[in-house]
Amino acid sequence: MSQKILVAGSGKSGIAASRLILKTGDEVILYDSNDALNKDELSEQFKEEGTFSVLLGELKKEDIKDIDLCVISPGIPLDAPFVSVLRDGDIPIWSEIQLAYHHAKGKLFAITGTNGKTTTTALTGEIMKAFYAEVFVVGNIGIPYTEEALKTTTDSVTVAEISSFQLETITDFKPEVSAILNITPDHLNRHKTMDCYIKIKESITKNQGDQEVCVLNYDDPVLREFGNSIKAKAVFFSSRVVLDEGYCLDGDMIIRNHNGERYEIVSVKELKLLGRHNHENVMAAIAIAVEALVPIEVIRNAVCEFKAVEHRIEFVAEKSGVKYYNDSKGTNPDAAIQAVKAMPGSTILIAGGYDKNSEYDEWIRSFDGKVRYMVLLGQTREKIAECAARQGFTNVMYAEDMQEAVRVCASYANIGDYVLLSPACASWGMFKCYEERGDIFKECVRNL
Missing domain, CATH: 3.90.190.20 (Mur ligase, C-terminal domain)
Structure with missing residues (x-):
């Protein structure tokens, strides 16, 4: 039986989510609180794709009486007035990445953190592409996860950059490997407190169990402590400490210490990325790729060829x-x-x-x-x-x-x-x- 789904937000994420929903046979009501938008122009994008309508302006109680679910775009804060109308009506609220995860197949590797997400996601994607035949790089990096989810197969590998805004409304979202690169103050105009921001970032692991992995920055005291409390297996990286177990810098060499053995992976002098923070991004990407069973030589070649992403140094x-x-x-x-x-x-x-x-x-x-x-x-x-x-x-x-x-x-x-x-x-x-x-x-x- 088809569902009637309210998609909140008419930007890139909302459009991609709407298209996915229509392709699965459900009905979409595209909602935006901006009543100055042109309904006809929005509808024109979907005229042959299924049962679709547009709702603008104030959301009223009567507007949601037949709604089964709301998919909310990440740019919309959860204290927006219409969200309280949905909650009063007991309407479930999903993020765009939750919708995509619900429909996607294959393995998912998800990366969050305050800084370095885009570089790490792009690099991890390049490593995966060097080994796997079917790789999708999605999320906050610029390609909505919902845009690619229905293209995935059981053989697919998806690498996703995940923001705190996207994590606010996940339900069963569960990557095989997650990574939290660092947590420093950001978006406090939306999240209000640092404690709230930290908890949202850490929620990327909330559905992971002992069969999944979380890659964490040992140099971040919050994440170091967090690694001791999660169900997933914690894998650490550090640019400042030579770890007994994990990925770290030893002089100019990125190494992996594992089960008492030392493995040299690549010298930072061979990289095309500037700065210690980028060495951390490389270590995180290497850790994810190793957990994805990519051979070290493939990883090494990919990281040596990788150049800085656009707009990041x-x-x-x-x-x-x-x-x-x-x-x-x-x-x-x-x-x-x-x-x-x-x-x-x-x-x-x-x-x-x-x-x-x-x-x-x-x-x-x-x-x-x-x-x-x-x-x-x-x-x-x-x-x-x-x-x-x-x-x-x-x-x-x-x-x-x-x-x-x-x-x-x-x-x-x-x-x-x-x-x-x-x-x-x-x-x-x-x-x-x-x-x-x-x-x-x-x-x-x-x-x-």
Whole structure:
């Protein structure tokens, strides 16, 4: 018997979820609280795909009387007014990844954490593709899981980047291998407290048992302790400690210590990724791949060939002896710290954007003489400038747009300097998304 499913959110995730539901024979009501949207334009995308309708504006009790399930897009907070209407009506609420998992086949490897998710997911995907015939790389990386779920088979391998927003409404979501790369403050405007944010990240393991694996960062004290409390087998990695059991850095060599044996995997000097944080991402990807039974030589070749993902410490160009790097995906202070650390020399930094209630003191302190000037954009520029002044950093300038910011950097940069876009803030307000912000930065650099 078919179900009537309310899909909340008309963006990329909502459209993909709606298509999946229609293909399985269920009915979709696409809901968006924005009553200024065009119903006809939304309906036009689905005119031959099944029983479909659009509902806009305020959601009322009578609107949900025949609804069996709601699939909510990750961008919608669970304190949105319409969510209380659904809960009062005892309507189950699933995330988009829960819907995809319900219909997908094959093995699932899921990666979360505050920073490094996209790089680790992309690298894990490349390793899997070097060994398995049928690999899907999905999730927060840009391809909705729901878009690919019905293409999977029992032989498929799916690698998914999972955000905290997506984890809020999972039910039986259970990866063969999960990974939590790190947990630092982020999205507190939505999750309110750090404790809540940590619990949501850790929930990626909630359905795993002793037949599944969770890869964890030993250097993160929260995750180190968490590894002792989970049902899944904990596999640790560390860039700071040589572990008796797990993956770690020993000098420049990434090694695996296992059952009293030492296995050398790859030297970080052979990698095309900059920075200690990326060495951690590589170790996490290696750990996942080993659990997926990929041979070490295949893993080694894949990690040596892998280049930085777009918008994550991405080399853009060298202009007049100055190298420009795009780290638009550095949307929180901890990610921006890693990017600054990865720069090999004197740096001029472009930062600022939408305020996620982050604190910037530790980030400013990480400049440690390396950052000569900071050019600030967006809503947070005064807040960041005030924080910098408290920390004794006063080489701060404002710009009204990215073009001005890049030109200011070019005028102050010396031969051998690095110009880094690593905003420590979300892109909203000035840009649609971090990808647009990064693309505009790259265009401005190339036009110098």
